[in-house]
Amino acid sequence: TIPKEQWAQVIEKTGGPVDYKKIPVPTPASDEVLVNIKFSGVCHTDLHALNGDWPLPTKLPLVGGHEGAGVVVSRGELVKDVEIGDHVGVKWLNGSCLSCEFCQQSDEPLCPKPLLSGYTVDGTFQEYCIAKAAHVARIPKEVPLDAIAPVLCAGITVYKGLKESGVKPGQWVAIVGAGGGLGSLAQQYARAMGLRVIGIDTGDAKKKMCLEQLGSEAFVDFATSKNLVKDVQAATPDGLGPHAVILVAVNEKPFQQAAEYVRPRGTVVCIGLPAGAYLRAPVFESVIKMITIKGSYVGNRKDSAEAIEFFARGLIKAPFQVVGLSELQMVYDKMQKGEIAGRYVLDTSK
Ligand code: 8ID
Ligand code: ZN
Known part of the structure; x- marks a missing residue:
């Protein structure tokens, strides 16, 4: 059963801090899925979003994060090709229009109306996250969700x-x-x-x-x-x-x-x-x-599937450390100082 409330890391104003608190669990629209995020990597992009580094404003309040690996727990009525229980990844590109010139030629990161996880829509630093079904990455069941998280953006x-x-x-x-x-x-x-x-x-x-x-x-x-x-x-x-x-x-x-x-x-x-x-x-x-x-800017859905396949074949082994979602501020402090070798991955249950 899906709870009504969940733990999340929320940015109320640009520059921070991040606030670890309970917020409502969102409901997916007809073309969306709700993903129970198990693990999320922390990308330097999340820190740029917090610090307001770029000429593109974020939504506020904001739940950051865009390297989320988890399990589909509900779906909108138009979603036919993603099943409850499927393992999926929520990427930076949360959704795109699918009909512009760029989407038509599989350049969906260039879509002029993108939804960006953890930037223009709430991302993966929460237990339950929404994504457009057309854009979630498919993760084979035998792939560990903590190790695959950094692959989903980095x-x-x-x-x-x-x-x-x-x-x-x-x-x-x-x-x-x-x-x-x-x-x-x-x-x-x-x-x-x-x-x-x-x-x-x-x-x-x-x-x-x-x-x-x-x-x-x-x-x-x-x-x-x-x-x-x-x-x-x-x-x-x-x-x-x-x-x-x-x-x-x-x-x-x-x-x-x-x-x-x-x-x-x-x-x-x-x-x-x-x-x-x-x-x-x-x-x-x-x-x-x-x-x-x-x-070069992220990758399209095919690039994503290929990157995951390289990992699933055992060819990609990069160091990562797992800490609780509650410890995100500590990760940002280390990242700001350039002290992280490899990636931090957050366990949303802690
Ligand atoms: O699609 C994209 N283009 C995309 C996708 C994902 C991330 C772009 N990014 C961007 C992020 O927004 C960020 O600006 O890529 C950048 C790197 O993200 P990251 O790997 O998550 O950051 P990190 O873990 O903090 O690593 C940065 C490394 O750069 C080194 C630091 O020591 C650190 O290990 N570094 C620095 I700062 N200055 C350097 C220099 N002069 C340097 N390494 C070599 N020479
Ligand atoms: Zn990233």
Whole structure:
């Protein structure tokens, strides 16, 4: 039976704090499902939402969260292809119109009228969350719901970003922000896709994790390197730099360095969204090296299914720590300081 009230983490005003309190359990509309969220990852996007970092306002009050893994407990009358008891994921893209040009061509993240979990609609930092049935990710029953949670944003996003980079098996990719949530998964997806990886981040804990656990063949510490551009290029055997750069850092500087060390004909993929940041690249080198610089934004439903399939096949193992939903503020404090190696996952029952 579905309770009338539930525990949730609620933001009353931009800048916080988050308030752990009881709120009503919502009722799904005709094309929606109600998901009993068991676990939710905490993405840096949730912290950007709390801090009001972006030029797009959030709803208020707001329940954040968009890496929710759980069980369908009720559904609207139009929902035919999701069953009660199915395991599903609630993603950043909670819903889209399904009829615009972008939705028609499977570019639904570009829909001009998206519903964004934990941003424009309430998200997964609650026990019961609503999502459009057409957009929930299908999770096979044998996949653990705690470990799959970070895949539902971080995993999908980096998998899509790697595909968008156009790199081929055997080529080199630099992951910038390798020690964080997206970065740790990016190394695992890159390895599973046959790529060779350079991790860029800072600190011995993240270095050890990248080299010993996640599959980076080289690690460059951005805080201690005397010449980052040279060090990254030197990590490739011919010294010409990585074929692609995946930027998942939350800092403007690396967005201005990547074009300098990427290999000629290479691609810089921007994914991280630091507040107020601008891209910068030298025109001369960008031209004579024929560089591509592009953005990549989450993934469509097919990318999502593929990212989950890689995980289900046992190819993706990234570290995560589980704490109670009630401890979200502690996770935000650590994230703000850059102290999290990997991902935190919240157990909504605690
Ligand atoms: O679809 C999208 N484009 C999308 C999807 C999901 C998340 C974008 N994002 C964005 C988030 O909003 C956030 O801006 O990706 C960014 C990374 O999210 P995250 O992985 O959840 O953040 P994190 O766990 O805090 O990791 C960030 C890492 O960056 C490192 C930090 O040390 C940390 O490990 N870092 C920083 I800050 N500056 C760096 C630098 N100069 C750096 N690493 C290398 N060089
Ligand atoms: Zn996210």
